Amino acid sequence: MAEIDVENEEKMTFGLAAGALYVFFGILQALASTGLVDIPLVPGNAIGVLVLVVIGAVFLFGYRELKEGIPEGIAYIHVGIGLSLVFGIIYLLVMGADAISAYLIRSEDFEDWSIIDDVRPELYLALLSLIGLVKWRDEFSLKGITISGV
Amino acid sequence: MGAKNHITVALAGNPNAGKTSLFNAITGSRQHVGNWPGVTVEKKVGKYTHKGIEIEVVDLPGTYSLTAYSIDEIVARDYIVEERPDVVVHIVDASNLERNLYLTTQLMELGTRVVIALNMVDIAEKRGDVIDIEKMAGFLEIPVVRTIANIGYGVTTLMDEVVKEAQKPEHHEHEIGYGKEIEKALVKLESIIKRDTHLVGIYPLRWIAVKLIEDDENIKERIEFSPVREEIEEFLAEIDTIDFEARMADKRYEAINAVLPQVLKKGEVGMTTSDMIDRVLTNKYLGIPIFLILMWGAFELTFTFATPFMDIIDLVFGHLSGWANENIEPAWLGSLIGDGIFGGVGFVLIFLPNIFILFLMLSFLEDSGYMARAAFIMDKLMYNLGLHGKSFIPLLMGFGCNIPAIMATRTIEDEKDRLITILVNPFISCGARLPVYLLLAGAFFGGQAATVIFFIYIFGIVVAVGSAKLFRSTILPGKPAPFIMELPPYRLPTLRTTVIHMWERGSMYLRKAGTIIFVFAIVIWSLSAFNGDGYIEETEKDIDEGELLVGDGAFEGKGRFTVLEDGEGTFTGTVLETVELKSGTYEKDRYYEGIELMEEEELHGDGTFEGECEFLSDEDGGRYIGEDFTVEESFAADIGHGFGPITSPLGFTWKMNTALVFGFVAKEVVVGSLGVLYGVGEDEDRVSDSMEDDKDFSPLVAFCLMLFTLLYLPCLATVPVIYKETGSVKWTGFSVGYGLVLAWLLAFVVYQVGSLMGY
Amino acid sequence: MAPVMPLQMAPEGKELRVTSINAGRGLTRRLIEMGFNERALVKVLNSHGRGALIVQLNDARFAISRGMAMKIMVDVA
Numbered sequence: 001m002a003e004i005d006v007e008n009e010e011k012m013t014f015g016l017a018a019g020a021l022y023v024f025f026g027i028l029q030a031l032a033s034t035g036l037v038d039i040p041l042v043p044g045n046a047i048g049v050l051v052l053v054v055i056g057a058v059f060l061f062g063y064r065e066l067k068e069g070i071p072e073g074i075a076y077i078h079v080g081i082g083l084s085l086v087f088g089i090i091y092l093l094v095m096g097a098d099a100i101s102a103y104l105i106r107s108e109d110f111e112d113w114s115i116i117d118d119v120r121p122e123l124y125l126a127l128l129s130l131i132g133l134v135k136w137r138d139e140f141s142l143k144g145i146t147i148s149g150v
Numbered sequence: 151m152g153a154k155n156h157i158t159v160a161l162a163g164n165p166n167a168g169k170t171s172l173f174n175a176i177t178g179s180r181q182h183v184g185n186w187p188g189v190t191v192e193k194k195v196g197k198y199t200h201k202g203i204e205i206e207v208v209d210l211p212g213t214y215s216l217t218a219y220s221i222d223e224i225v226a227r228d229y230i231v232e233e234r235p236d237v238v239v240h241i242v243d244a245s246n247l248e249r250n251l252y253l254t255t256q257l258m259e260l261g262t263r264v265v266i267a268l269n270m271v272d273i274a275e276k277r278g279d280v281i282d283i284e285k286m287a288g289f290l291e292i293p294v295v296r297t298i299a300n301i302g303y304g305v306t307t308l309m310d311e312v313v314k315e316a317q318k319p320e321h322h323e324h325e326i327g328y329g330k331e332i333e334k335a336l337v338k339l340e341s342i343i344k345r346d347t348h349l350v351g352i353y354p355l356r357w358i359a360v361k362l363i364e365d366d367e368n369i370k371e372r373i374e375f376s377p378v379r380e381e382i383e384e385f386l387a388e389i390d391t392i393d394f395e396a397r398m399a400d401k402r403y404e405a406i407n408a409v410l411p412q413v414l415k416k417g418e419v420g421m422t423t424s425d426m427i428d429r430v431l432t433n434k435y436l437g438i439p440i441f442l443i444l445m446w447g448a449f450e451l452t453f454t455f456a457t458p459f460m461d462i463i464d465l466v467f468g469h470l471s472g473w474a475n476e477n478i479e480p481a482w483l484g485s486l487i488g489d490g491i492f493g494g495v496g497f498v499l500i501f502l503p504n505i506f507i508l509f510l511m512l513s514f515l516e517d518s519g520y521m522a523r524a525a526f527i528m529d530k531l532m533y534n535l536g537l538h539g540k541s542f543i544p545l546l547m548g549f550g551c552n553i554p555a556i557m558a559t560r561t562i563e564d565e566k567d568r569l570i571t572i573l574v575n576p577f578i579s580c581g582a583r584l585p586v587y588l589l590l591a592g593a594f595f596g597g598q599a600a601t602v603i604f605f606i607y608i609f610g611i612v613v614a615v616g617s618a619k620l621f622r623s624t625i626l627p628g629k630p631a632p633f634i635m636e637l638p639p640y641r642l643p644t645l646r647t648t649v650i651h652m653w654e655r656g657s658m659y660l661r662k663a664g665t666i667i668f669v670f671a672i673v674i675w676s677l678s679a680f681n682g683d684g685y686i687e688e689t690e691k692d693i694d695e696g697e698l699l700v701g702d703g704a705f706e707g708k709g710r711f712t713v714l715e716d717g718e719g720t721f722t723g724t725v726l727e728t729v730e731l732k733s734g735t736y737e738k739d740r741y742y743e744g745i746e747l748m749e750e751e752e753l754h755g756d757g758t759f760e761g762e763c764e765f766l767s768d769e770d771g772g773r774y775i776g777e778d779f780t781v782e783e784s785f786a787a788d789i790g791h792g793f794g795p796i797t798s799p800l801g802f803t804w805k806m807n808t809a810l811v812f813g814f815v816a817k818e819v820v821v822g823s824l825g826v827l828y829g830v831g832e833d834e835d836r837v838s839d840s841m842e843d844d845k846d847f848s849p850l851v852a853f854c855l856m857l858f859t860l861l862y863l864p865c866l867a868t869v870p871v872i873y874k875e876t877g878s879v880k881w882t883g884f885s886v887g888y889g890l891v892l893a894w895l896l897a898f899v900v901y902q903v904g905s906l907m908g909y
Numbered sequence: 910m911a912p913v914m915p916l917q918m919a920p921e922g923k924e925l926r927v928t929s930i931n932a933g934r935g936l937t938r939r940l941i942e943m944g945f946n947e948r949a950l951v952k953v954l955n956s957h958g959r960g961a962l963i964v965q966l967n968d969a970r971f972a973i974s975r976g977m978a979m980k981i982m983v984d985v986a
Contacts, residue, residue: 530960632976
């Protein structure tokens, strides 16, 4: 049992950190979306704000439950990691597609495009979740009943 | 009796028991997907050779029982009862034995040869369940094989058992005792039914008797013309069938519960992974937001990620089309192949990346188990809108394409709910309408284009919801039916099954829409290239004041010339206004010869011009001789003029009418048609330029045209689907008529009010 | 004897037993086929707001709309 508690403790910290980062970047993106400020690597995108804040909220819910001693709270951390990776992959694919438009098709709309235009919080914040995935990879199997600690 | 070398096997089982996975595992890619006769339920048949024996495998729809509750169940039951497959493989979800065995008891009653595939044993065992399959097979007198369908485990053993079972000369009829009173009634009923020799040949007697007590609609229809019908009805009136039925169901569960504890040692029942995930994804506060961002992700991929692939298809077909136009003689054949076929087919294929990615997303969401949760999450909202929790998925799919969306309404059991969902679906702006909005809003609303398009989308949703409410309070009164829906456990779909699933749906779009649009592309081309005198090769035409022409030819008279492509035109004649061009300044009223005009340069002159150009006559007396201006004299123009009296209160001109008529084929055709009608092909920039120059085309008219495009008709490919799914000419006609009337009324109000307000 | 109530009003997370189904014949049959026979044990996993419920029955999970949940009578097992 003690071992599991240590692990949940780690997840709690992870949840707090990831949640705070996502919400923080969500706020940054909201500022960028107003068009008043220009923040490097945070392109303005109103729906992107929602994505970041929701993922952040999922992590923070997990943090709160674990803090209250509810072990099921780790489900939020796991789902948060999943969502974060899903959006990471989506924007990686979008970046790839834009690169094809710019370099292969040489589309007019992509004349001034550079890879940095497609770097957004969803993409680099997903790296954090990748660490989580690698660290707790044995628990990410939907085939079996393997959320440990419950 | 010798060994059979050809046997038919039907796969039956509860929804989500893993039937499709097992089917794929057995047959691999040798499948054929069709429809069951008379209904739109999918029929999947696959072939498989096992140790020299040819086996035909039929995948039946997932069912909870063999009562005639939904189309799916009738299909499954009729197949088992009437087609008499050699063996029925009953896929049983090992983690859900009790409920799954209920279907087993019904199969046993039918007297078919059954082999049980105890599926997903890995999940049950991981949780600590112990299932004694030998005992289970012994009690049920049915072979039981352990399988894990998604990795193909157990398939060979299963097929061994199937072949063995098929060779058995006879099958036992396993019976469940229903207690003295009911048994007496059954015996009596059987003795009556026995006298109808026709019925005896089709169904087992006892089964008919049981179904009659259960008040089974389907069986009641069968005995309608039976000579013993009256006798049966008299007898049924004497007994309390409702009570009997309840007791029979009880007995079946009793029988199951007598066997179950000896066969199954339950592991710990705690929270499963699925429950854990559900705590998050269906969370009171987070459920809807998570759903929204996932949808956003899916659409981001569908539209943004698809762009370069669409561009590539566009480029390829553009080149093919241009090549055919230039190199194929005679000119009409070149135009048919280039504009008609490559243009038309290209237009369908451009949307292929969208459609396939959208279906990939939807298949993934569905196969993972999330879609069922989405219906749960949105139920409250949908209920308040007079719709059904299960209506949500079809409406969502409507943003991609209304065809699969309407087909997806099959999961809705209640006929009224289903009908309403089908009827309002065409008001959800499908992907094909987006190009029309982009073109019109881009040309007339400039920086506000995105807002206008967004408004049109919202307007579509409002109309759909408003119509649902209207139908609920008028023609289809009542409340959304209560529903119950099983939530399958979450699982990570394998790439293979998701891709197969996507291909099944996507290729359907390709076949249906592709063939129809292909044919109509040729029809449209013919209508715009021919008139009563045959193919219109070159036009000579007097141009009235203020009339705009776009073409590659010569113009004589007073007018304005705008060059469309770089350095292609030369002007000879008197200049009407002093202008400063890149090549120099040209004075008013002076004669010049051979001025070379650059792209987008404008010149007012009185003379001749050669090259690709836009001509606008300032005064009477202009004359145009050249190509690319054939539509105005074609059949297409006659069609457009014909609708003039109906659409003039909406501010539409004949060109718009013609475009809308063609747009019935597929809404994206509106864009292409406007291109053809304005004589500039499908280049968007040029279409919008010439529209802006058209004095009959104001932002108000453009807005009304968008509204009309949104609402007026389901597209040609959707109408037959509506007919198939509703099975009614009346409702199909209603759907078409309602859309037309609504579109006309709303466009009329907007145009008239807008005009009065001075827009 | 524990009080009988519609599933809609049952508390979350408690083991419940189906006592009867107050629905039409077809619907009752359907529910029984899905496993909601008398004496079946169920548990409400998710019941918030005014929307549907998530109910556990053996190893299956069902989304049940409010209207439906009013027809299924249960008591605390």
